[in-house]
Amino acid sequence: MDRQDSPLAGGNGMYRLMVVDDEIWSIIDIRNSIDFASLHIECIWEFQDPVAAVVCAVQNAPDIIIVDLRMPKLSGIEFIRHIREQKLHSQIIILSGFQDFEVAREAMKLHVCGYCLKPIDADELTHLLLFAKETLDKPKPLVETLQADKPDPFVELVQYIDSHYNEHLSLEYLAKRFFLSPNHCSRLFAQRKHTTFTRYLMGCRLEAARQLLQRGDVPLHEIAAKVGFPDYFYFSRVFKKEFGMAPKDYRKQAETGKDG
Secondary structure: OOEOOOOOOOOOOOEEEEEEOOOHHHHHHHHHHOOOHHHOEEEEEEEOOHHHHHHHHHHHOOOEEEEEOOOOOOOHHHHHHHHHHOOOOOEEEEEEOHHHHHHHHHHHOOOOOEEEEOOOOHHHHHHHHHHHHHHHHOOHHHHHHHHHOOOOHHHHHHHHHHHHOOOOOOHHHHHHHOOOOHHHHHHHHHHHHOOOHHHHHHHHHHHHHHHHHHHOOOOHHHHHHHOOOOOHHHHHHHHHHHHOOOHHHHHHHHHHHHHO
């Protein structure tokens, strides 16, 4: 059940609310347990499909969003990432089970205004809705400052590669770890690093190998393994393509330079 009846949105001074939860009973519980009228909140959108909810949110910019953390197709964290990537200032309340505390802490980094445990406690959720309204009523520059202060997941992702280049890394793994979509990750590498993920990772590994070769005390096969190449012959071929000579020749040149 995805309800999008929004002709009244923004036209009557009410705060516009979106609820996103794959469990219909949870949506009904929220609808029936909260006195939205007294809070000047109108529950306009209800979605069980988080992907459709993202599309609707981008188009309509709800004032407040209540979203479950664990959903098929798109997790609550991924949903929030998409919302923040679009620079929406929606106040977000997350719904969480007892087993979700670790994920809830991750969500807090995305500047959600709070989380509410299931089953829903009406007083607790009402308090969070009031807090969301207060935040929305603050001067806009303050809200924008809060948004600007949030960590940049792409910067964190790149820093992770810089210190873990020797591990088995994939774009899918890193995107999931830093709550980005693989496609968005690829676009960010192109826009901000002017390269691809694969080439950036390869560059980190080859630069580390070059520095180890200059030291002269690490066997060639060990260097390959240390920087993330389990196959030495593949490493040698890639290194030669990048630096114009095989690893052993690069080492000899480096040693000759030291002797000179």
